[in-house]
Amino acid sequence: MSRLDSFIRRLLAQRACLDRAAVLVGGVPGPVVELGLGNGRTYDHLRQILPERRIYVFERAPAAHPLCTPAAGYLVVGDFAETLPGAVTRLGGPAALIHADVGSGDETANARLAAWLGPLIVPMLAEGGIITSDQRLTAEGLAPQPVPAEADKGRYYLYRRTAMARRAAAS
Amino acid sequence: MSRLDSFIRRLLAQRACLDRAAVLVGGVPGPVVELGLGNGRTYDHLRQILPERRIYVFERAPAAHPLCTPAAGYLVVGDFAETLPGAVTRLGGPAALIHADVGSGDETANARLAAWLGPLIVPMLAEGGIITSDQRLTAEGLAPQPVPAEADKGRYYLYRRTAMARRAAAS
Numbered sequence A, B: 001m002s003r004l005d006s007f008i009r010r011l012l013a014q015r016a017c018l019d020r021a022a023v024l025v026g027g028v029p030g031p032v033v034e035l036g037l038g039n040g041r042t043y044d045h046l047r048q049i050l051p052e053r054r055i056y057v058f059e060r061a062p063a064a065h066p067l068c069t070p071a072a073g074y075l076v077v078g079d080f081a082e083t084l085p086g087a088v089t090r091l092g093g094p095a096a097l098i099h100a101d102v103g104s105g106d107e108t109a110n111a112r113l114a115a116w117l118g119p120l121i122v123p124m125l126a127e128g129g130i131i132t133s134d135q136r137l138t139a140e141g142l143a144p145q146p147v148p149a150e151a152d153k154g155r156y157y158l159y160r161r162t163a164m165a166r167r168a169a170a171s
């Protein structure tokens, strides 16, 4: 498989997981959180598949086309480590969906980021809410969900915040 | 259609055209020319679908992963305007296939580039050889070919160098 093939598969998995996530949060109230704006492609996709939701984007170094950049008040600039704690207040309540496409080419850095990001974002999520991510997350309170058939296994991940796991975590 | 959808369609069209081009040049001897290395994804694809061909890459500012960067002697660094005239000598003969993925987000600049690039690369191509490009090219000696069904019209282009048009251009 060429790098072009691999890149296409990754994007197809990403889109399939975003589309599935939008369906899964149908009954869950709350805004959407996009972690990492990048060039704004998935932000644009999210606002098309969830037009009725507020979308908050967290990004250290915004550099997307102006048309794919959120309006002031919906873009939170800074490192996740500083902007995510306490973010629920800004969101006006827990999120229905968090999309965390945060990886870079550095596998070690990705694993480290995923390890501290998981526990930081689970409390931002409504009960029954969904996280979809390019990283495998293993935080307390997250139940892995099967990815859609169009998504190759191991390219993108889906999790639902469980009530049971939340009680266990609080005990 | 979101920017994510659009990006995926563009990559599917690109891959379909590269794969089709590889079949179309089956009977045409000569090396492959990649105009623009970018991050090396299509270079990697070309070397997988045409493993028996020499591949020359022309790039102003090489910045791909080392594993997707051609060996010394196969990477020609510089602006196309300087590196392409006389390039046939370096190739050891006309190319069977030229892939020109050269566009940027600037439509005006793209049209200007395509206008001078076409006439510059047609003479580098063997009779019956193929150009596939992200730009519409209108040089003398190029016959547009239908793109594969998987490729949306207007996202990627295929041309064959015709003997007839070459004679016409020389008259």
Ligand SMILES: C[S@@+](CC[C@H](N)C(=O)[O-])C[C@H]1O[C@@H](n2cnc3c(N)ncnc32)[C@H](O)[C@@H]1O
Pocket (backbone or CB within 6 Å): A035, A036, A037, A038, A039, A040, A041, A042, A043, A058, A059, A060, A061, A078, A079, A080, A081, A101, A102, A103, A104
């Ligand atoms: C893979 S890109 C996102 C691409 C985006 N989903 C798209 O489709 O265009 C990852 C983004 O996360 C941002 N990022 C990574 N780590 C971060 C951190 N610790 N704090 C803030 N932003 C971060 C990067 O700057 C980058 O823009």
Ligand code: NI
Pocket (backbone or CB within 6 Å): A039, A040, A041, A064, A065, A066, A067, A068, B003
């Ligand atoms: Ni954009």
Ligand code: NI
Pocket (backbone or CB within 6 Å): A003, B039, B040, B041, B064, B065, B067, B068
């Ligand atoms: Ni590469």
